[in-house]
Amino acid sequence: MTPPVSNSLREYARGMAGGLMFSLPLxxxxxxxxxxxxxEPMRLVLYVAAVFVLLLGYNHYVGLHQEASRWEVVIDSVEEMGLGLIVATGLLFLLGQIETDHTVFETIGKIVIEAMTVAIGISIGTSQLGGSDEGEEGGGKKPRKNDATFGGHIALAGCGAVLFASNVxxxxxxxxxxxxxxxxxxxxxxxxSLAIAAVILYYIEFTGSARLRSPSQG
Incomplete structure (x- = not known):
C-alpha cells in the first residue's frame, strides 16, 4: 500500500534534518x-558505489519501512543519495563553495564527497529519529524488522564508522x-571506544538497539 503524500514528505524532511544533524561538521x-x-573521477565513482552498498545494508536491516522488499530497499537508498546531493549542493552554495570560476569536475567532486556522507546521515536519521512511538500506544509493540545477522552488523558498523569518523x-x-x-x-x-559502543548498544537503549542483540541477551 502506497503511503500518503504527507507521510512521504514527512519522511523526506525528517531524513534531511537527520542528514544535516549527523553530517553538519563535515x-x-x-x-x-x-x-x-x-x-579523481574513478575514486568518486568507487566512493559512490561503496556508500550505495552501505545504504543497501542499512536500509535492509534497520530501515524505516519494516516490510520493505529488496526493490523498495534499493529505491530508498537511491532516494537518500538524491536527497544527499540536494542538501550538499544547497549548503555548499550558501557557504560560497560553488563558484563560477570552478571547473565542472571540481564542483562535482565537492558535491559528491559531501553528499555521500549526508546520504548516510539521512538514512540513519529517517530510521532512528522517526516513528519510535508508533505501535507502542495501547501497550502494543512495533513490528520488528529482520534481526541483523553478521552481515547486518557489518553494514551497521560500516555506516556508523564512516559517518562519525568522517567528522575528524x-x-x-x-x-x-x-x-x-x-x-x-x-x-x-x-x-x-569499544566501551562506549557497548554502553550505547546494551545500556542506554537507543532506538533499534534491542534488534541488534542476540535472543539470549534480550
Whole structure:
C-alpha cells in the first residue's frame, strides 16, 4: 500500500534534518572541500558505489519501512543519495563553495564527497529519529524488522564508522595525535571506544538497539 503524500514528505524532511544533524561538521570542514576538489573521477565513482552498498545494508536491516522488499530497499537508498546531493549542493552554495570560476569536475567532486556522507546521515536519521512511538500506544509493540545477522552488523558498523569518523578523519589533528601519542594511550583509546559502543548498544537503549542483540541477551 502506497503511503500518503504527507507521510512521504514527512519522511523526506525528517531524513534531511537527520542528514544535516549527523553530517553538519563535515559540511563545514575545509579538508573535505579540498578532498572533493582534487579527487579523481574513478575514486568518486568507487566512493559512490561503496556508500550505495552501505545504504543497501542499512536500509535492509534497520530501515524505516519494516516490510520493505529488496526493490523498495534499493529505491530508498537511491532516494537518500538524491536527497544527499540536494542538501550538499544547497549548503555548499550558501557557504560560497560553488563558484563560477570552478571547473565542472571540481564542483562535482565537492558535491559528491559531501553528499555521500549526508546520504548516510539521512538514512540513519529517517530510521532512528522517526516513528519510535508508533505501535507502542495501547501497550502494543512495533513490528520488528529482520534481526541483523553478521552481515547486518557489518553494514551497521560500516555506516556508523564512516559517518562519525568522517567528522575528524580528514583533519591534520588526527595525524598529530597518532604521531605523538604513546602506544598505551592509543590502546586506551581503542578500549574506550569499544566501551562506549557497548554502553550505547546494551545500556542506554537507543532506538533499534534491542534488534541488534542476540535472543539470549534480550
Amino acid at each position: 559540511l563545514y570542514t575545509m579538508e573535505v572541500w579540498w578532498a572533493g576538489f582534487v579527487a 578523519a580528514p583533519t591534520e589533528e588526527i595525524l598529530m595525535i597518532a604521531a605523538e601519542s604513546h602506544l598505551v594511550k592509543l590502546l586506551g583509546l581503542v578500549l574506550l
